[in-house]
Amino acid sequence: MFQHLFAVMNETLDQIVQEYASSPPERRVQLEEQLGLLKKASDSLIEQWLVFEEKLSEFQHLQQAFPAAPVPPASGGCQTEAAAELAYSDKQQAAAFDAPSGETALEGGDALSLTDQAAEFFTLGQGYYKLFMFHEADRFFHKAQHECPESNLIRLYLGMTNMHLQNWNEAHRHFQMLVALTDFPKWQALGYNALGCIQAVRRNMEYAEKLFMKAYEVYPEFTDSLYNMKSCKESPQQLSLFFGSTELCCL
Structure with missing residues (x-):
């Protein structure tokens, strides 16, 4: 997933570099906006990576103070209560996404119903959306919807993406279903x-x-x-x- 994200970021930057010198002022403003989003995404990734590295280093120092733990026998796939709770928490964080205006998608009611495959497609679509690459975003949101056709979260993003693409009939269809089905x-x-x-x-x-x-x-x-x-x-x-x-x- 991260490999794909960096590939998209590099591809977008290459396109900006290629177009910038020969573009009219209006297009340069758009390219500069895209560049700002790329810089913001890059800074965020670096910051989160540094936080992770610091936590990992602290734990490794702590780990050295304890003897090696014995390897538990195979459990046949059974999950302990603590492990199940952790898995649910991880799924919540992965499924929350960046829902409208800071609201978690969990409050939207259907994020946890996304399958792992749908969640992956949705995240890729959301990345393209934030880079204003709406044709690519639409492609991945449709893949996510194929996996979870009843997801209102996906309907919302499909509607917004088609508004950007000026596909008015398609946007109208998604939003009509959204207002009828979401609470x-x-x-x-x-x-x-x-x-x-x-x-x-x-x-x-x-x-x-x-x-x-x-x-x-x-x-x-x-x-x-x-x-x-x-x-x-x-x-x-x-x-x-x-x-x-x-x-x-x-x-």
């Missing part, structure tokens, strides 16, 4: 808000405003919907819309 208020608000953006793009302003208001009613702390409603009323010919993408990619 998580913030995810419902993200869904209604995105559906409102799609209607605004299609110039169905009255319906869009109703959806933005529904998003606000479901989760008042999510203020993008109010901004979008104001944009529809005050500047319908020059729409500036927020569909909640930063709730996922800025973590």
